[in-house]
Amino acid sequence: MTDATVEVLRALAVLAERPGPEHERVAAAVGLSPVPDEVSWTQVFVFNVYPNASVYLGGEGQVGGEAADRVAGFFRALDAVPPPEPDAVATLLVAWAQLRQRADRDDVRARRALETLVHEHLRSWLPLVLARIEALAPAPWPDWARLVGSALRRDASEPLDALPLHLREAPTFTDPRDDGSLVDQVLVPVRCGFVVTTTDLRRCAHETGLALRLAERRYVLAQLLGQDAPTTLHWLADHGESTTVAAWTGWDDVADATATWWRDRAARTAGLLRELAAEAADATVVAP
Numbered sequence: 631m632t633d634a635t636v637e638v639l640r641a642l643a644v645l646a647e648r649p650g651p652e653h654e655r656v657a658a659a660v661g662l663s664p665v666p667d668e669v670s671w672t673q674v675f676v677f678n679v680y681p682n683a684s685v686y687l688g689g690e691g692q693v694g695g696e697a698a699d700r701v702a703g704f705f706r707a708l709d710a711v712p713p714p715e716p717d718a719v720a721t722l723l724v725a726w727a728q729l730r731q732r733a734d735r736d737d738v739r740a741r742r743a744l745e746t747l748v749h750e751h752l753r754s755w756l757p758l759v760l761a762r763i764e765a766l767a768p769a770p771w772p773d774w775a776r777l778v779g780s781a782l783r784r785d786a787s788e789p790l791d792a793l794p795l796h797l798r799e800a801p802t803f804t805d806p807r808d809d810g811s812l813v814d815q816v817l818v819p820v821r822c823g824f825v826v827t828t829t830d831l832r833r834c835a836h837e838t839g840l841a842l843r844l845a846e847r848r849y850v851l852a853q854l855l856g857q858d859a860p861t862t863l864h865w866l867a868d869h870g871e872s873t874t875v876a877a878w879t880g881w882d883d884v885a886d887a888t889a890t891w892w893r894d895r896a897a898r899t900a901g902l903l904r905e906l907a908a909e910a911a912d913a914t915v916v917a918p
Contacts, residue, residue: 635781636727636734642778643723646681660777662770674767678827679759683717686755686825687796691818693717697796701751708743722752723778730785748785753885754794756782758825758892761877766829783884793887796820803899806906813851816866816899823895824870826851834865863907867900 641660645653649668657665675681680693688697693715701722702712713721726747732740756778763775792798800820806812815821831850835842840857843850854862874896878889 635784636731638777639723639727639730639781642774642781643720643727645774646675646718646720646723657770662773664770666770666774670768670771674763674771678766678829679762679825681719682715683719683722683751683755683796686759686819687800689801689818689820691821700796704743704746704751717751719756722747726752726785745790748782749790749885750794750796752782753881754796754888755819757881757885757889758819758874758877761873762825762827762830765873766827783880785884791887793891797888797891803895803902805902812906813848813855816851817847820895822870822899823892823897824874824899826866826869830869834862834869838862838865859910860907863903863910867903867907870896870903871900 638660641656644656645660645662645666649666649671654665657663682693682698683701684693684695684697685691688695698715698717701717705712705716705725715721726744729740729744729747733744760775760779764772767775797820803815803821803823804811806815817826819825826847828847828850831847831854832842834840834854835850838854838858838861840854840862843853845853851862874892878885878892881889
């Protein structure tokens with residue numbers, strides 16, 4: 631990477647944080663328009679795609695937990711004090727820029743750390759999220775996502791063959807017929823293999839003709855399933871499989887094992903959801 635690209639990474643990290651006075655200057659430096667504001671930032675990173683790796687790599691689908699602890703351990707291994715949210719995308723982008731700059735100056739330790747950061751803590755999840763931002767977010771966030779993705783594809787750190795530890799130890803999507811955990815698991819990306827945002831659920835209601843009540847995702851999904859389980863399950867299966875395939879298209883040359891893992895997990899979940907949809911349709915009682 632050139633020094634200019636490293637500076638772009640630093641700028642993209644700044645823009646991922648809550649908007650402040652410096653955002654106008656930083657956005658102009660990387661050619662983003664309009665300038666990110668509080669409304670668009672909140673729509674993207676509060677209501678749709680939370681900017682923390684642990685949300686996508688952790689078994690609970692929430693900020694923190696074991697996934698965040700692994701990222702914190704990465705910083706400790708570099709003799710650094712982990713920041714309050716070590717897995718925040720802004721923090722990871724800054725670390726990436728710093729390590730890339732040091733690696734380009736023949737710092738062997740930095741080069742090895744960079745390979746770990748990119749493989750374990752960035753390419754393990756970020757392409758999935760960048761794809762949802764490109765598809766759903768208002769300007770300038772799709773352009774922000776494309777810039778991050780382009781840098782992540784171009785990074786010269788060696789692609790590693792092994793699956794990231796986050797994914798090797800990820801919990802599976804268990805059969806919800808055993809424990810009634812369907813809604814909870816569908817909202818945990820590492821379990822189901824795909825991302826379901828608030829905007830996605832609104833699109834589900836629009837495309838299926840179901841009624842929508844604005845609330846948190848768990849409630850909305852439960853309401854959609856309660857109205858028409860077969861239709862909602864089919865929509866989820868199609869959404870999950872197609873969006874994950876699309877998100878990882880073009881990543882096989884730098885993250886083959888990771889891309890395959892996400893596609894396979896989404897496909898298995900989609901198959902189970904379609905099976906559940908068929909069972910729900912068979913069990914539906916049609917009023918005379």
